[in-house]
Amino acid sequence: MVVGLLPHPRGFNALIKWAAFIAALLVFPSVARANAELGIGVVKVEFDDKTVIHFYESPKSNSPTRTIRFFNDTSINSWNIVNLDGVQEWFRPESLWLDYHSFVMRVRSKRPGWIQVIVDNTTGKSFWVKSGRIMKFVTWDGFxxxxxxxxxxxxxxxxxxxxxxxxxxxxxxxxxxxxxxxxxxxxxxxxxxxxxxxxxxxxxxxxxxxxxxxxxxxxxxxxxxxx
Incomplete structure (x- = not known):
């Protein structure tokens, strides 16, 4: 994938932060994609700067194991993720391009009200998310x-x-x-x-x-x- 035109960060520190951000988050290598199981399709997340996504070990869990929170990062003129360094330790989805509003995760299975998504394409680790208006399931054919x-x-x-x-x-x-x-x-x-x-x-x-x-x-x- 090619990143294309991105907003210009302001200041040297912001430039370093932005470069690391692109390298670590925006472009996921095709090798990682190739190593992961395909599953039954993908979920396209329709997110914005106020989106919060909770990840659960199972649909029976009382509280989430992981959480991702988006916010408007004025230092890079783009949306970003709270505690990005920590999130990168466990989160390697199919793709996440903030500038193109593109966020995709592979789907291992579904049940009423829930979707099992692969959060790490290198290990196959999966969590459950609640289905809803921002979670759009698409078959591989349609995608x-x-x-x-x-x-x-x-x-x-x-x-x-x-x-x-x-x-x-x-x-x-x-x-x-x-x-x-x-x-x-x-x-x-x-x-x-x-x-x-x-x-x-x-x-x-x-x-x-x-x-x-x-x-x-x-x-x-x-x-x-x-x-």
Whole structure:
């Protein structure tokens, strides 16, 4: 993912704080994503500077184990999280881009009134959160179809296939991966080059093909929420 344009912090101390903030929180490595189990989908959190999220060990817990509180941080001209250093010790979600108002966690399971979310994509640790208007559950199909672009993960090289099966002939592709999803079928996605891809990096002879987005309950592609 690419961070893009971010607000300018004021002062040297704020600059250091902002740089650490970006490195540690805004961009989560694709390796961490690839190591985590997929679950049944994701929850998109519609947060603002007053949002408070309580995390529980189980739906039967009387009090939360962890809590995240957002606030308006004037030192960096952006929203931030109270006790950020402490939160980073246990919280490594699917993605959290404060400037783009994008906060996503993988979902392990659901039950009436509750959602089990993966809070650490490197260890698979999960907590329960109460479902509500700010917690929007989306299947992987619905989530990935709305991405800015899709790429084959470099850690999991694979050929583009003519049909959604490993035995299908490989499709020649000499461009740079920058795909949109046409449709999904099981572990496979039918892709074409996105209209916004740079012309110099496109393969004019490529029309479409199939790649695996999921295998062994792991994500085998990289997705990009924005450019």
């Amino acid at each position: 990935l179809k709305n991405m800015f672009s899709i790429e084959r993960a470099k850690k999991f090289p694979q050929a583009i296939r003519a049909q959604p099966q490993v035995s299908s002939p490989a499709v020649k592709f000499r461009g740079k991966d920058c795909f949109n999803i046409i449709t999904m079928r099981g572990d496979w996605i039918h892709v074409r080059q996105a209209n916004h891809c740079e012309r110099s990096q496109r393969d004019k002879n490529f029309r479409s093909g199939w790649i695996r987005w999921r295998w062994d309950n792991k994500l085998r592609i990289d997705y990009f929420i924005t450019s």
